[in-house]
Amino acid sequence: MLDPKILKKDIDLIVKNLDKKKFHLDKDLFLNLDSNRKDIIAETESLQSKKNILSKEIGFLKSKGEGAENLTSEVELINLSLKDKKELLDISEVKFRDFLLNVPNILDKNVPSGNSEKDNKIIKFSKDKDLEKLNKVNFSDHSEIGKALKLYDSDTASNISGSRFSLLFGSLAQLHRALGSFMIDTHINEHKYTEVNVPLIVNSKSLVGTGQLPKFKDDLFEIKNKDDFFLIPTAEVPLTNIFKDKVLSEDDLPIMYASLSTCFRSEAGSYGKDTKGLIRQHQFDKVELVNAVNPDSSEESLNTLISHAEKILDLLCLPYRKILLCSGDTGFSSSITYDLEVWMPSQNSYREISSCSNFKDFQSRRMNIKYKNKLTKKKEYIHTLNGSGLAVGRTLAAIIENFQNDNGDIEIPEILRPYMNNMKFIKSHK
RNA sequence: GGAGAGAUGGCUGAGUGGUCGAAAGCGGCACCCUGCUAAGGUGUUAUACGGGUAACUGUAUCGAGGGUUCGAAUCCCUCUCUCUCCGCCA
DSSP: OOOHHHHHHTHHHHHHHHHHTTOOOOHHHHHHHHHHHHHHHHHHHHHHHHHHHHHHHHHHHHHTTOOOHHHHHHHHHHHHHHHHHHHHHHHHHHHHHHHHHTSOOOOOTTSOOOSSGGGOEEEEEOTTOOHHHHTOSOOOOHHHHHHHTTOEEHHHHHHHTOSSOOEEOHHHHHHHHHHHHHHHHHHHHTSOOEEOOOOSEEOHHHHHHHTOTTTTGGGSOBOTTSTTOEEOSSTHHHHHHTTTTOEEEGGGOSEEEEEEEEEEOOOTTOTTSSOSTTSSOSEEEEEEEEEEEOGGGHHHHHHHHHHHHHHHHHHHTOOEEEEEOOGGGSOSSOSEEEEEEEEEGGGTEEEEEEEEEEEETHHHHHHTOEEEOTTTOSEEEOEEEEEEEEEHHHHHHHHHHHTBOTTSOEEOOGGGGGGGTTOOEEOOOO
């Protein structure tokens, strides 16, 4: 949520900024809502004030044993018009807040202008990009490889659940589990995150806090027989909401939480896209990194956060590139987003495997997360950031495709072998 | 799922219809004092939204929402959450 005061003050600048995000901010509507609300507040409060004064006087008179019928009937009259005013006020407050909740975050000055992913800016390629490997022999899709090994089955999964679900068997299931463990272990041990085990079901308030609601309800799975339960689309939601309504001490910042969790997305509107394999599932595992930081250091924190995600790709020796998303591709809540994209040989392209964003005070304003600033002695909004470190299913897919040998076996990246009983290859399941 | 108890400021905890944004203690902050020194004293200490250059001022907030009343932390209703006991259960 944007600060309504700043929005009003810099409205023309903000309209321009959000224009680049392909959001049209209705300036007149906002100014109207704002002044309308203020007028009603003023009227309501002056009535309320009158009422308070009179009521006190009645109390005073009665304590002296005197009658106060005149005053009582006067207050009754005030109450009548107050009731109408309060109804108007409620309506106007709700409209005002709804408006604000639907306005996206403003873009960081470093975000390049652009409309679609074509305008995203490539920042760098991974060091050990193995071109020989990239151009190698076999371009089988990971799902084909998995099926050939008899360790992957989407047909049976769709009987059990429906489309966009998978079954993994044997050493492929083990590799999947190893990946999750390796990632979270690395962040805990090397990057000093605190591991958190989170609820996979959250209420709508939490989703409003992080920005999935009210605008993106269609992307979520809602639980039908229970009021106000949603499956999390990412652990970002519970992790960031840990801080909701808290005032943190400046000394505690930054707070770094990491969680390996299952995520659920309805993938509405992506019919026909990535229908094969593990790339776009209704259910997938992901390690999520969330930082709560001092506003002064959020830019630096984003770079560090990205390096944490990159570290995983480096350790796995997967080829990737780092992308700065253009204005049109940057998400609703984000001010600036970098993606990491892993090389997928079968698609001859890079695919998103991590998305790291600085939300600045957009989420903390929605969630009311503050810290006590030692210098100003005021409570101020913190900055929140998050990133995937990494999406486990997509990483598994990338490993299958990038580490496939000519004979069809999959070589297990060295760093994962301790998690796999020192197994070196995944061979076909007989 | 059944039975009961509860939810008050950063924390503990008083407060059952008016002068209560709320006693007291702890904690925090500021200043002062000092041969009782891991001490003492004094003051101060919430948030949001209005109005005002400002000093300041108005309104709201005692889990949430509704109701009774001229007036609600206090009475009534609904909901949420927490705790205790019973049942069930990974």
